[in-house]
Amino acid sequence: MKVKTLILGAGAAGLMAAAHAGPDTLLVDHAKSPGEKIRISGGGRCNFTNMYCGFENYLGGNPHFHKSALTRYTQWDFVELVGKHGIEWHEKTLGQLFCDGKATQIVAMLVAELEAAGAQMWLKTSIKEVRHDGNRFQVTLERDGKDISVTCTNLIVATGGKSIPKMGATGLAYDIARQFGHAVTETRPALVPFTFDKGRFAEISGVSAPVRLTCHDTTFDEAMLFTHRGLSGPAVLQISSYWRDGDAISVNLLPELDLSAVLKDKRKSEGRKALKTEMAKHLPARLIDHLSETVTFTGNLGDLSDTRIADLVQTLENWVLKPTGTEGYRTAEVTLGGVDTDGLNSKTMMSKTVPGLYFIGEAVDVTGWLGGFNFQWAWSSAVAAGQAATAEPV
Structure with a gap:
C-alpha cells in the first residue's frame, strides 16, 4: 500500500x-x-x-x-x-x-x-x-x-x-x-502529584487551600490539595515541572493576606479573641490542627508580641517541604x-x-x-x- x-x-x-x-x-x-x-x-x-x-x-x-x-x-x-x-x-x-x-x-x-x-x-x-x-x-x-x-x-x-x-x-x-x-x-513525569513518606498528610487528606508555591525561583498561585499520598492540586501539578529529586518546595499558605498587619490590628481591637479562632478565618480548621504539631496557636491575640507574630508569619508564608518523589507516569498529565x-x-x-x-x-x-x-x-x-x-x- x-x-x-x-x-x-x-x-x-x-x-x-x-x-x-x-x-x-x-x-x-x-x-x-x-x-x-x-x-x-x-x-x-x-x-x-x-x-x-x-x-x-x-x-x-x-x-x-x-x-x-x-x-x-x-x-x-x-x-x-x-x-x-x-x-x-x-x-x-x-x-x-x-x-x-x-x-x-x-x-x-x-x-x-x-x-x-x-x-x-x-x-x-x-x-x-x-x-x-x-x-x-x-x-x-x-x-x-x-x-x-x-x-x-x-x-x-x-x-x-x-x-x-x-x-x-x-x-x-x-x-x-x-x-x-x-x-x-x-x-x-510532569504535571504530576508529589508523594511523601509515611502518610505525611493522610490525616488531612481532602483539605484544599489557595497557596503560593515556589521552586527554583518559579512561583504559582493556585490551589493545593492534601492527599493520602502527598500533595496535589493545580499549584502542585504546575510546580512539579520545575522540581527535581531532592528539591524542597516553599509553600505560602496565605498569599493574599498581610497576616502581620491583620494580627497587629486585631491585637488592639480584639485582644481577648483566641489566636486559633482568628486563624480559622484564614486557614482550614483541619490544616490548623495539623500545623499545631509544630506551630503554636495557643493564647489570645492581645498576648502576641511582635516577635511571635513575625515568627508565625515566617512559618506560614515559607513552609518548606521536601517531597520524596512524584506519582510518576501513572498519573502524570x-x-x-x-x-x-x-x-x-x-x-x-x-x-x-x-x-x-x-x-x-x-x-x-x-x-x-x-x-x-x-x-x-x-x-x-x-x-x-x-x-x-x-x-x-x-
Missing part, C-alpha cells in the same frame, strides 16, 4: 495533523478509539486551550522553538474551529476553556475534519517496523492479524510521551527518533522532555536530516503549563507538520 503521508498516533496531535495533511493520508493507532487522552481530560470536558496562551507558558531545551507554530496557529484559531462545529464552551479559571458538554465532542470534531480532508484512519493497528530505503519510508503495520506494508513519502510521529501508560503510552516516538539519528532529551528540538525545523516540525520525517505534540521537547497549553501545542505543531506535508512533492 502506498500513501503520501502516514501519521502514527490518533491522539490530539495526530488527529489534527490528519485534518491538514491532505487526502492521501493514513492515520493509524493501536487503540480501539481515537483521542483517548482528549476524552478523559478536564474531568471529561476537555480543557482544549487557554485564552492567555503565550510563549512563556512552555518549557523545553530551546525556549524559542515553539514560537513559530504557536504564532501561526493560535488558540483563537482553535476556538474558531470549535465554534464552527457548534460546540459550546466556557472559561473556567485563568483562561482555561472547557466544553460545556463532553470532551468527546472535540474528538468527534477532529474526526469530522479528518474525514472532510479525505484522510483515512485505521484503529486497532500496531506498528511493527519503521524503515527508510533512501527514498521513502517503509512501515510494517499489523491489522486484523495480518502484516501490511505501507510506503510513504512523509511520516508524522504523533505517538506522544510516556504519561498514563495504562492508556497505551510508550516511548515509541523516542525509539523512532533515535533510529533516525535524533537526540532525545531526558524525560520525566504529560511527559517533560522528548525529541530534541535542535534536530527539527521549528516552522514545519520536520527533521533537519531526514526529509519527510516529522515529530509533533507531546513527543517533542516542548511541555506546556497546566490549563490547556499542552493541547494548544498539539494543535499548533500538528497544523505546522500537516501543512508542510501537504506541500511536499510526492
Whole structure:
C-alpha cells in the first residue's frame, strides 16, 4: 500500500495533523478509539486551550522553538474551529476553556475534519517496523492479524510521551527518533502529584487551600490539595515541572493576606479573641490542627508580641517541604522532555536530516503549563507538520 503521508498516533496531535495533511493520508493507532487522552481530560470536558496562551507558558531545551507554530496557529484559531462545529464552551479559571458538554465532542470534531480532508484512519493497528530505503519510508503495520506494508513519502510521529501508560503510552516516538539519528532529551513525569513518606498528610487528606508555591525561583498561585499520598492540586501539578529529586518546595499558605498587619490590628481591637479562632478565618480548621504539631496557636491575640507574630508569619508564608518523589507516569498529565528540538525545523516540525520525517505534540521537547497549553501545542505543531506535508512533492 502506498500513501503520501502516514501519521502514527490518533491522539490530539495526530488527529489534527490528519485534518491538514491532505487526502492521501493514513492515520493509524493501536487503540480501539481515537483521542483517548482528549476524552478523559478536564474531568471529561476537555480543557482544549487557554485564552492567555503565550510563549512563556512552555518549557523545553530551546525556549524559542515553539514560537513559530504557536504564532501561526493560535488558540483563537482553535476556538474558531470549535465554534464552527457548534460546540459550546466556557472559561473556567485563568483562561482555561472547557466544553460545556463532553470532551468527546472535540474528538468527534477532529474526526469530522479528518474525514472532510479525505484522510483515512485505521484503529486497532500496531506498528511493527519503521524503515527508510533512501527514498521513502517503509512501515510494517499489523491489522486484523495480518502484516501490511505501507510506503510513504512523509511520516508524522504523533505517538506522544510516556504519561498514563495504562492508556497505551510508550516511548515509541523516542525509539523512532533515535533510529533516525535524533537526540532525545531526558524525560520525566510532569504535571504530576508529589508523594511523601509515611502518610505525611493522610490525616488531612481532602483539605484544599489557595497557596503560593515556589521552586527554583518559579512561583504559582493556585490551589493545593492534601492527599493520602502527598500533595496535589493545580499549584502542585504546575510546580512539579520545575522540581527535581531532592528539591524542597516553599509553600505560602496565605498569599493574599498581610497576616502581620491583620494580627497587629486585631491585637488592639480584639485582644481577648483566641489566636486559633482568628486563624480559622484564614486557614482550614483541619490544616490548623495539623500545623499545631509544630506551630503554636495557643493564647489570645492581645498576648502576641511582635516577635511571635513575625515568627508565625515566617512559618506560614515559607513552609518548606521536601517531597520524596512524584506519582510518576501513572498519573502524570504529560511527559517533560522528548525529541530534541535542535534536530527539527521549528516552522514545519520536520527533521533537519531526514526529509519527510516529522515529530509533533507531546513527543517533542516542548511541555506546556497546566490549563490547556499542552493541547494548544498539539494543535499548533500538528497544523505546522500537516501543512508542510501537504506541500511536499510526492
